Amino acid sequence: MIKAYLNKNHIILKTSKGKVFQFAAGTAITDMLDDSPYAQFPKGKTKAAALLEQFYAAQDLSIPEQMALFAGIGFSVVIEESDGKAVPVITVKSAEELCALELITLMKSRKPLKRCEHCGEYFFPQGRSDAVYCDRIGADGFSCKKIGAHRQYRKNSRTNDVKAMYDKMTKHNRYLKNSGKISERDYDRWMASVSESYAAYKNGDISERTLMTRLSETLSPAGRSARRDISDYLL
Ligand SMILES: [Zn+2]
Incomplete structure (x- = not known):
């Protein structure tokens, strides 16, 4: 089980073993690499990847159709005390839920979905929303942004x-x-x-x-x- 804390468009994950991941929504999702938070859920990465694919395809769908994407996802939220404040904590039980959490956070912060002009893959710009290259590292060891x-x-x-x-x-x-x-x-x-x-x-x-x-x-x-x-x- 992983606990998720939201801070604007950043997600902080804490595993039950005390491992902490902190990232901007849309960065972990992009590749679901082995060292990413997705590796915490060895099973079910395929479901998350499928949700992501549907989300990419959903850009031309109506709002009800987009809502249907998340129909099966229900988060449980508990309140914890942190520095004398009550903070909501989301329990993330699967890679699919983590993917949904990233996507929902992105939708909330209105980050646009882009297609990289170098590799042609989708990405969510973290800095300027008019960015045209992603941060993926190619076989040559250079990122699309650098190229x-x-x-x-x-x-x-x-x-x-x-x-x-x-x-x-x-x-x-x-x-x-x-x-x-x-x-x-x-x-x-x-x-x-x-x-x-x-x-x-x-x-x-x-x-x-x-x-x-x-x-x-x-x-x-x-x-x-x-x-x-x-x-x-x-x-
Ligand atoms: Zn790229």
């Missing part, structure tokens, strides 16, 4: 490199235009083209290579450019 952070960092630094190139090329061509080395008309046309391309790149519509090709276009030197577009005659 995600690294990927984002690489993406950002890549984006910064492109931005630096864009700034450098626009500055360079503006200098050429201001010093009369290229025509204002060519510069304006190029500028309109690259700013549109840069927006398209940021939007993911064109590749980095396409943007770079457009950025590095050599503009014709002023004076020597006798080439006139057909549109010049139409204007």
Whole structure:
């Protein structure tokens, strides 16, 4: 038998042998690993896992259907004295009840259920509710959160490199235009083209290579450019 004490969204479990587990609701449930509180119930972990699966699937169910998930679960609560206060203590008799306790606590604290963008598994964010990666450790020894952070960092630094190139090329061509080395008309046309391309790149519509090709276009030197577009005659 395990006693459970609730403190906001944290659950404190005390086994009859005096072992204590303390965790945020939604963290023990995620993997039900061997060193988790679920290991205290060697039998019946399957039932808990089944309840968890149903809960994941229940996100699209109506409220009565969601309520039906917990229909068979009834906790017994006793009052204990702790530091001169009367505190409610829940008796947890099975892994399934522990799972239900975690889920109910999560529902109460309105923690959203998310699907990790790296491993695709469900998780309950413990910090920011807009978190997109879970804390599971993959075969490579890194957590999804760590891999995600690294990927984002690489993406950002890549984006910064492109931005630096864009700034450098626009500055360079503006200098050429201001010093009369290229025509204002060519510069304006190029500028309109690259700013549109840069927006398209940021939007993911064109590749980095396409943007770079457009950025590095050599503009014709002023004076020597006798080439006139057909549109010049139409204007
Ligand atoms: Zn993950």
